[in-house]
Amino acid sequence: MKRIHLVHTGGTLGMTEVEGTLQPGPFLARLASDVPELSRLATVDVEILMNKDSTEMVPADWDRIGGALAAKMADYDGFVVIHGTDTMAHTAAALSFSLRGLEKPVVLTGSQRPLRAIPTDGRTNLVAAVDLARRNIPEVTIFFGRQLLRGNRARKVSAERYDAFESPNYPPLGRVGLDVDLHPDLMRRPRGPFRHLPGFDPAVCYLPCWPGADATAVERAADAGVKVVVLGAYGVGNVPAAGGGWPAAIRKVTKRGVVALLVSQCGHGGVRPHLYEGGRAALSAGAVPGHDLTVETAVVKAMHCLGRGMAGEALREALGKNLVGELTPEPTGGGAVA
Numbered sequence: 007m008k009r010i011h012l013v014h015t016g017g018t019l020g021m022t023e024v025e026g027t028l029q030p031g032p033f034l035a036r037l038a039s040d041v042p043e044l045s046r047l048a049t050v051d052v053e054i055l056m057n058k059d060s061t062e063m064v065p066a067d068w069d070r071i072g073g074a075l076a077a078k079m080a081d082y083d084g085f086v087v088i089h090g091t092d093t094m095a096h097t098a099a100a101l102s103f104s105l106r107g108l109e110k111p112v113v114l115t116g117s118q119r120p121l122r123a124i125p126t127d128g129r130t131n132l133v134a135a136v137d138l139a140r141r142n143i144p145e146v147t148i149f150f151g152r153q154l155l156r157g158n159r160a161r162k163v164s165a166e167r168y169d170a171f172e173s174p175n176y177p178p179l180g181r182v183g184l185d186v187d188l189h190p191d192l193m194r195r196p197r198g199p200f201r202h203l204p205g206f207d208p209a210v211c212y213l214p215c216w217p218g219a220d221a222t223a224v225e226r227a228a229d230a231g232v233k234v235v236v237l238g239a240y241g242v243g244n245v246p247a248a249g250g251g252w253p254a255a256i257r258k259v260t261k262r263g264v265v266a267l268l269v270s271q272c273g274h275g276g277v278r279p280h281l282y283e284g285g286r287a288a289l290s291a292g293a294v295p296g297h298d299l300t301v302e303t304a305v306v307k308a309m310h311c312l313g314r315g316m317a318g319e320a321l322r323e324a325l326g327k328n329l330v331g332e333l334t335p336e337p338t339g340g341g342a343v344a
Contacts, residue, residue: 007047007048007049008047008048008049008083008084008139008140009048009049009051009081009082009083010047010048010049010050010051010082010083010084010085010086010136010139010140011050011051011053011075011078011081011082011084011085011086012050012051012052012053012085012086012087012088012136013053013055013071013074013075013085013086013087013088014052014053014054014055014056014057014088015055015056015057015058015060015063015067015071015087015088015089015090015097016056016057016058016059016060016088016089016090017059017060017088017089017090017091017094017116017117018090018091018116018117018118018119018120018128019088019115019116019117019120019121019128019131019132020057020088020120020121036121036122037052040121040122040129041121041129041132041133043133044132044133044136047133047136047137047140048083048084048136048139048140050136051082053074055070055071055074056070058090059090059092060089060090060091060092060093060094060097060116061090061092061093063090063093063096063097064208065100065206065207065208065309065313066206067097068096068097068100068101068104068206068306069104069204069205069206071087071097071101072100072101072104072105072202072204073202073204075087075101075105075112076105076200076202079110079200082110083110083139083140084110084111084112084113084138084139084140084141084143085110085111085112085113085139086113086114086115086132086135086136086139087101087112087113087114087115088114088115088116088132089114089115089116090116091116091117091118091150091162091170091171092162094114094116094148094150094160094162094171095148095157095160095161095162095171095300095302095303096302096305096306097114098114098146098147098148098157098158098160099157099158099300099302099303099306099307099332100206100306100309100310101114101146101157102145102146102156102157102158102330102331102332103158103203103306103307103310103329103330103332104202104203104204104205104310105146105200105202105203106197106198106200106201106202106203106330107196107197107198107199107200107201108144108145108146108196108200109144109196109200110144111138111139111140111141111142111143111144111145111147112139112145112146112147112157113135113138113139113143113147113148113149113154114135114146114147114148114149114157115131115132115134115135115148115149115150116128116131116150117131117132118166118167118168118170127151127168131149131150131151134149134182135149137182137186138154138180138182138186141186141188142190143179143180143188143193144193144194144195144196145157145179145193145194145331146158147179148160148171149182150168150169150170150171151167151168151169151170151171152169152181152182152183153169153171153172153173153178153180153181153182154178154179154180154181154182154188155171155172155173155176155178155179156173156176156179156192156331158300158303158306158307158330158331158332159173159174159175159176159300159303159331159332160172160173160300161173161174161273161300161301161302163273174273174274174275174300175274175275175276175298175300175334176192176331176334177189177192179192179193194330194331203310203314204313205310205313205314206306206309206310206312206313207233207309207312207313208309209231209232209233209234209309209312210232210233210234210235210236210305210308210309210312211227211230211232211234211235211236212236212238212301212304212305213227213235213236213237213238214237214238214271215237215238215239215240215245215246215252217246219246221246221251221252221254221255222255223255224237224252224255224256224258224259224266225255225258225259227259227264228258228259228262228264232264233263233264233265233308233312233317234264234265234266234267234308234311234312234321234325235259235264235265235266235267236267236269236296236301236304236305236308237252237256237266237267237268237269237288237293238269238270238271238301239268239269239270239271239277239279239284239285239288240270240271240284241270241271241272241282242270242275242276242277242278242279242281242282242285243268243270243277243278243279243281243282243284243285243288243295244279244282244284244285244288245268245284245285245287245288246284247283247284247287247288252284252288253284253287253288253290253291254291256288256291256292256293257291257292260291260292260293261292263317263318265294265308265321265322265325266288266291266292266293266294267293267294267296267299267304267308267325268285268288268289268293268294268295268296269296269299269300269301269304270298271301275298276296276297276298276299276333276334277295277296277297277298278295278336279293279295294322294325294326295326296325296326296333297326297328297333297334297335297336298333298334299332299333303332303333307325307329307332308325311324311325
């Protein structure tokens with residue numbers, strides 16, 4: 007049988023209701039009795055790495071999870087990470103950047119209701135995740151509901167539905183129903199030897215624009231020590247430009263060495279800022295197009311690049327380039343690297 011290492015970090019799946027409130031609860035002691043079918047799929051070893059509500063996750067936790075996986079990469083055929091849903095997409099993106107040359111599955115999953123609740127989506131998610139971790143899926147993914155999604159393309163879109171995640175700008179890598187339907191042609195292949203690249207610099211902020219928003223917020227972020235401002239633009243990359251507006255603020259912080267990374271507020275599609283005047287003005291002021299990056303991945307990617315010591319033009323180039331399948335460059339853009 008395949009050997010699967012299951013790393014528990016916390017989240018709803020392993021929580022227990024205490025006086026009407028969900029709190030982190032016992033997991034390892036009950037897993038074998040709660041989900042006995044796991045033993046029919048694989049030899050599953052469980053590690054309780056942490057037991058946190060995912061709202062409390064910080065970049066140092068991504069390094070801790072990545073380090074735990076890297077330390078056991080040679081000993082197992084696949085890995086499952088139990089994680090809370092609120093920041094699961096952030097952690098999946100972080101692991102996709104830090105675990106390079108991955109040859110084995112790393113499947114993140116969780117649930118909207120605790121494993122012992124009736125009804126629960128925890129059992130089906132966990133069983134499917136272990137099943138998928140036995141297969142040839144050499145990248146970081148999220149399995150939730152019925153879909154297997156590339157980790158750095160996924161985002162949480164529902165606080166109520168069992169299919170809580172979607173991949174707005176990249177097709178699902180697979181679906182689980184009566185059968186497991188995988189799409190190997192959509193999966194990444196390992197490029198170079200496996201290595202763990204830890205380090206995330208949190209000097210990043212996300213700043214969306216809205217009608218009447220004061221563009222000096224961009225400058226105040228730079229004053230606070232932020233090195234990358236992820237700008238949530240309208241539509242295909244438009245920002246308010248009347249009277250100088252946001253492009254003027256972008257130009258000011260760019261001259262100070264701060265990078266303005268332009269992404270779309272829209273759930274689907276990416277930025278093409280050359281199409282409208284507001285976007286062209288942002289580009290002229292020095293903004294870097296983030297193509298179809300999700301907001302979650304844009305923030306995490308910026309932290310990763312800063313954590314690798316990137317600055318200046320190298321940082322700008324990396325943020326706009328496809329590193330690990332996280333974005334789709336325009337036809338004239340650069341190719342993917344590992």
